[in-house]
Amino acid sequence: MKKLFLLAAIAAAQGVCAQSDSTGNALDEVVVTATKSPKKLSETGKVLTVITKAQIERSGGKDFAQLITEQTGIIVNGAVSNAGKDKSLFLRGATDKYTLILLDDIPLNEPAGVGGSFDLRLLSLDNIERIEILKGSQSTLYGSNAVAGVINIISKKPATAKPQFNALATYGSFNTFKGNANISQKAKVLEYDLNYTYYNTDGISEAKDTTGKANFDKDGFTQHAVQAVVGINITKQLKISPYYRFTQFTGGYDADAFTDAPNNYNASLVNSGLDGRYNYAKGTVHVNYGYDFTKRLYAGQYGDFTMKGKFHHAELFVNHTFSKALQMVAGANLQVYRIDAPDTVNSIVSPFVSLFLHSNNGWNIELGGRYNQHNKYGGNATYSFNPSYLINEKIKLFANVTSGFRAPSIGELFGPYGANPDLKPEKSNTQEAGVQAVIANKKITATITGFNRTITDVIVYNTNYTYENRDKQHDFGAELELSITPVEQLNIKASYAYIDGKITQALQGKDTSYYNLLRRPKHSVNLYAGYQVSKQLFISASTQVIGKRTDNYFDPNTFVATQVDLSAYALVNMYAEYRFLKSRLNVFVDAKNLFDKTNFYEVYGYGVQGINVTGGVRLRL
Secondary structure (H helix, E strand, C coil), X not given: CHHHHHHHHHXXXXXXXXXXXXXXXXXXXXXXXXXXXXXXXXXXXXXXXXXXXHHHHCCCCCCHHHHHCCCCCEEEECCCECCCCCCEEEECCECHHHEEEEECCEECCCCCCHHHCCCHHHCCHHHEEEXXXXXXXXXXXXXCCCCCEEEEEXXXXXXXXXXXXXXXXXXXXXXXXXXXXXXXXXXXXXXXXXXXXXXXXXXXXCECCCCCCCCCCCCCEEEEEEEEEEEEECCXXXXXXXXXXXXXXXXXXXXXXXXXXXXEEEEEEEEEEEEEEEEECCEEEEEEEEEEEEXXXXXXXXXXXXXXXXXXXXXXXXXXXEECCEEEEXXXXXXXXXXXXXXXXXXXXXXXXXXXXXXXXXXXXXXXXXXXXXXXXXXXXXXXXXXXXXXXXXXXXXXXXXXXXXXXXXXXXXXXXXXXXXXXXXXXXXXXXXXEEEECCCCEEEEEEEEEEXXXXXXXXXXXXXXXXEEEEEEEEEEEEEEEXXXXXXXXXXXXXXXXXXXXEEECCEEEEECCXXXXXXXXXXXXXXXXXXCCEEEEEEEEXXXXXXXXXXXXXXXXXXXXXXXXXXXXXXXXXXXXXXXXXXXXXXXXXXXXXXXXXXXXXXXXXXXXXXXXXXXXX
């Protein structure tokens, strides 16, 4: 492990060049996800990271999972495996069912998915302008599943009065091609953004061939993604924005670890709805509706299997400013979940309110509460208390004490496998504290955060093949982030995350506790450096170090599950771009896993991509 950390340091030093567009963590950065309204980071005690438009544009050779897994405290299992392999997101050690995914502030949900978690393969980077990652329990503002945090994906918006056309074409390793076309316009009354992406790769074998002679077939992956967003400015105060998105992908998957098979899958998402906003002298009224329809077909050696799910979300809330010292967000939402099975409707109604107190002497306090009324389990409530103190506009001290919840998914309540209609919600309590400093004329930004999270009534799949509320999960950790900009053209970043945890099981009247954070490292490091060589040329290098992990391996021959150790690994990536024609034409090369490391597993028994290089051209007209 020490050798890996040394390798990471050497790689960053050799590349002493990382992107000049750093993540938005300066105190004057304006964000919307922290409070459901625009607010500077200096005015909130919440822990939030921004992935900027420039960073996303410099990710033409990556997918959504590969970009997200580079962020502090986030691991996406499967990000460096085969392109079409399922992805599991871990935010501060919590599984993906505890992280809420938003698209333009509206939740994405897949009722037929495991635990209701959303499939990251249904997201395309090419219609995204910005990503805000809000850590810690956020159930008071965002409801169910926002236990570990919230990832808010903000789609591209038109920026020019004249029609603007953008195109992207890339080609790389594993016969991988991606093409994207986008046209947008922002006129006085009507604005629009139309986007289409096609992605295809031959991929690699999903299962690992340890002999190198088994001739495992490659498991390819194809994706189509369409987005149409329209904004209508009815008056200066009133704007409505209907939208429609469709994503569909197909691919191959293998039978199991180390086991090849000619299996295929097909998945699709329809995401449509409406966002409405009315501005008045003291604030804004928001009305939004979102509809998700997901469909999956798995065709394998044991037959075909289909899953369908529908999710409706309707919300009304207001941002109101009473004075400079007092602001409020208050509203309510309704969510309805359906799957293809008898009596399978879930609904939850949730009013909420949050107050923001601001003083001229540096104090900012958020205090909020939410009540949730579920059609099956009844009611539950959550709260949030987020004080922060700003010293000389440079140093922010913050603390968060919050509760959260995850409602049982419709599959756990009514699905075909082990359903239990008497399940209760999982409940969490989280404490955070830290300090953020912007010093040396804003050339250095440093953040240190510690957190402690306990989840009770954890829903588990028991030995009787039934879901039940039984266990308690306790996780804790720390995150350190450092960004240095010694000169305008050069930015250097480093981050470290520590995660630990255990589960306590109540079995036969006795509590048993043990470490259970499978596939998640206790230690992870990200190093990023980049240099704007000239107005045209930008280069960067990055290293990610993932510590040792454990996994469970089920042997299909002996039907015995054993725990296996997964070795630590370090991946080095490099990127270069050159701009022509006043930045209208951009040519880039993105090289990942530069030293061709393949002697490790993200998931035991499944292969990882070796060195892979993508070249691309981006055009703006």
